[in-house]
Amino acid sequence: EVQLVESGGRLVQPGGSLRLSCAASGFVVSSNFVTWVRQAPGQGLEWVATFYSAGKTYYADSVKGRFTVSRDNSNNTLNLQMNSLRPDDTAVYYCARVPTVSSDYYPMDVWGQGTTVTVSS
Amino acid sequence: DIQMTQSPSSLSASVGDRVTITCRASQSISRYLHWYQQKPGKAPKLLIYAASSLQRGVPTRFSGSGSGTDFTLTISSLQPEDFATYYCQQSFNTHSWTFGQGTKVEIK
Numbered sequence: 034e035v036q037l038v039e040s041g042g043r044l045v046q047p048g049g050s051l052r053l054s055c056a057a058s059g060f061v062v063s064s065n066f067v068t069w070v071r072q073a074p075g076q077g078l079e080w081v082a083t084f085y086s087a088g089k090t091y092y093a094d095s096v097k098g099r100f101t102v103s104r105d106n107s108n109n110t111l112n113l114q115m116n117s118l119r120p121d122d123t124a125v126y127y128c129a130r131v132p133t134v135s136s137d138y139y140p141m142d143v144w145g146q147g148t149t150v151t152v153s154s
Numbered sequence: 155d156i157q158m159t160q161s162p163s164s165l166s167a168s169v170g171d172r173v174t175i176t177c178r179a180s181q182s183i184s185r186y187l188h189w190y191q192q193k194p195g196k197a198p199k200l201l202i203y204a205a206s207s208l209q210r211g212v213p214t215r216f217s218g219s220g221s222g223t224d225f226t227l228t229i230s231s232l233q234p235e236d237f238a239t240y241y242c243q244q245s246f247n248t249h250s251w252t253f254g255q256g257t258k259v260e261i262k
């Protein structure tokens with residue numbers, strides 16, 4: 034079964050750092066794109082970053098310079114390192130697979146259950 | 155950045171109704187448009203990709219159309235399990251993807 038499981042979310046103080054993980058099973062992370070999407074309480078979906086299989090990553094302006102995505106091929110995992118956290122980073126963070134074989138249009142076809150990050154003093 | 159605007163922001167409908175949600179892009183995005191359904195406390199679920207392709211396992215009462223800047227999601231006969239929030243999303247700009255603000259479908 035194709036599955037993604039996020040972990041690492043917790044309460045953190047403003048200015049702090051946190052690393053989220055997205056563990057994949059049923060497919061190889063290095064052969065697909067993977068996206069991070071977040072959702073603030075009561076709000077809509079916000080694209081955060083996309084990690085392309087060749088290793089290039091693009092970030093939303095709201096997180097550029099503070100968030101970094103990395104891939105751990107040995108554990109089939111994608112990580113989101115979040116630094117200089119602000120209260121407006123409070124959200125549920127989802128990772129999602131973007132298949133590169135079944136579609137040329139880059140939909141997010143498999144989503145994790147999400148992990149909650151709260152930035153507050 | 156490409157802006158995605160959905161309308162309406164919310165709607166009330168009855169079981170069996172035909173429901174249409176529209177999504178407009180601020181510039182042409184060809185068919186790089188996808189639709190997701192989200193229920194409270196759950197992750198989004200892909201319904202339609204590439205504007206009109208039905209994701210495997212999604213009921214055929216869901217359909218999508220459009221290209222360029224104007225897109226539509228249609229539910230032909232609303233079922234109780236369809237009450238949810240629906241989002242469009244563009245992947246045309248590889249440097250920056252964006253979602254619409256969402257359309258909440260509520261029970262009338």
